[in-house]
Amino acid sequence: MKLTDLKHLNLRVPDFQMPDIKMPELHIADLVAKIPVIQGGMGVGISLSGLASAVANEGGIGVIAAAMIGTDEPGLAKNPEKAHTDALAREIRTAREKTNGLIGVNIMVALSNFADMVKTSIKEGADVIISGAGLPLDLPKYLSDGAKTRLIPIVSSGRAATILCKKWLKKFDYIPDAFVVEGPKAGGHLGFKPEQIDDPAFRLENLVQEVVAAVKPFEEKHGCRIPIIAAGGVFSGADIRKMLSIGASGVQMGTRFVATDECDADIKFKEAYVNATEDDIEIIKSPVGLPGRAIRSEMITACKNGERKPFKCVFHCVKTCDPEKSPYCIARALANAKRGKLKHGFAFAGANVPRIDKIIPVRELVQTLKEEFAQSAPALQPA
Template sequence: MPLPSLSIGSLTARLPIIQGGMGVGVSLSGLASAVANAGGIGVIATPGIGWQEPDFHSDYVAANTRALRKQIRAAKEKTKGIIGVNIMVVLTNFAQLVRAAVEERIDIIFSGAGLPLNLPEYVDKTSSTRLVPIVSSARAAKILCRKWLSRYNRLPDAFVVEGPKAGGHLGFKPECLDDEAFSLEQLVPEVVKVVAPFEEESGQRIPIIAAGGVYTGADIRKFLDLGASGVQMGTRFVATDECDADDAFKQAFVNADEKSLTIVKSPVGMPGRAIRNEFLDAVENGAKIPFSCPFHCIQTCEHKNSPYCIALALLNARKGSMKHGLVFAGANAHRIKSIVPVETLMKSLQDEYEQSRPAADATTVGEDLPIEAVLP
């Protein structure tokens, strides 16, 4: 059987694959539209999205809001497929970005890095925008369902469940990252179970999307078998022709080996997974990169005590300046060996999914059985 489709509310993607939002400037309209055209759901990342605007340093909020509108419109010009945006709760301009995305009639808002408890208040009931929180536990999913029902009389349209093998900032304590109790294989069934009563009572389907370390078509099958309706993949889409980052950024993934991947303590107070490079070596050796903070982009960032600016470090990497940049990556980044078109990647994931079909599935009558198997 081929990969199934993924429905979130009235939206249906031909393939159950969501491209993860990657900032700063790694997943914009170019990558998102290519994924949507290939049958998945493309996602524009909003952190620092206004970096090309002339007033980025002088009016951070206005620059990012304007740039988000431009990117949504550009993506819609390139595709008729499903486009989403990723807006982190901890962004200081969270409300402005959500309002702009809704006004631009974005298909889906994905929101994590904190619990988006008040996300529905920015979206009136006439809006077609779907709201999908990103969580790292069944407890968080249950809290959101209860809060949204009591405050707004609505439920999330889906959940992305992100495990500890994801790239970038992680919603786990460092000591939990290698604990099997917090693995994605454990988290997905737990969230499916806790959401089920809300589905039954409301009559609304709430798909669960597995994220963090999903790499192959066989991985997709594994998580669908565990109850997920789809997967979110970020790292795989970096090494594509259409990824919006500089070629040097993509090549860092191709060049990475397993020893290259490391957990860093981010200035925003969370652990993060990144590819080791000269920049990280300098930071770990005690270097403090001088900077002023014109943005205050993350609510939890203690920029006065930080050795570097997380926004500028991510932006430098996106531009190809590896010596001055931080490269966030998932746990499977070392498995990437080449840069390919999005269409090629999507086709390979479909092929891998079909090839991973358990041998027992082939015993169904009519599916290429030897003649003696169906004779009395």
């Protein structure tokens, strides 16, 4: 029986509270994303203008990764600095040609060319810069007069968020426009000790609530809103709803966007995601000094067996990498994987990669997320 029919029975119809079935917008300062989803920045050519613009066209924030972005540039060997800045500028401009949506750039603090990448992103009018792999303590100093680029650090604890808020306020009178809180289920390099990765105390839910609490005093004192973006292990629309319910304003998703038509990686890279099983996922010791989550490959096995030897570095891409002690070049390995040469590299991936079973268009993925979000709405409750 329809609720409207009950009036004919002279019965009192209780007030019902309709569930929130539509994804809310994500507000970061004066920027508004139509859906609360930021596509994770995946370096060495996995997320460039193709993927970023496709996500932006669906209402999310598309992100170009700056790490080793000029790997395929013809002038890389002669002038690596120019090759990377030229490639980044071109990718931002190309993305702009494809979308009117929001475009960001992910720039790791550990990059040797961090400053050049930040300056180029601001000059080209990137909507946001997302920066992790270290604390971006001086990031606001690169903002020129009139620059509208918003700054979003990546943290993995409330303590780190507090440190950044205090440092930025003291040195630059600037407060972070948002924080990405990355948990240990993320793909790629992880900001955790190996023993913390599977420790329940470091679950993403706990970290998000910790950072929400850490920024609250700054919000109250300065009369601002600091959105918290949950990242690392967010896979479904139901996951998005869960993160929003505990205080996050949005989520960042990387792994699920790799298995899309528009992702900038080779089809063999994407197929590695589709074919990955639980047994294929491994935490490796990266040459940059951090643990990383990857899909097992022949190269990873060879490294574990001591079959790889230190190399001559031609990139000098990450400050913390010591080529005299490292068994392989992380930049070359990831570049090979991006090109589909997985025997000579490996693919970074998040913990949920075994759940991916097909390659689909970004539009279909976003629609699926919306449907999952709606379906996960709580049941109707009397008001």
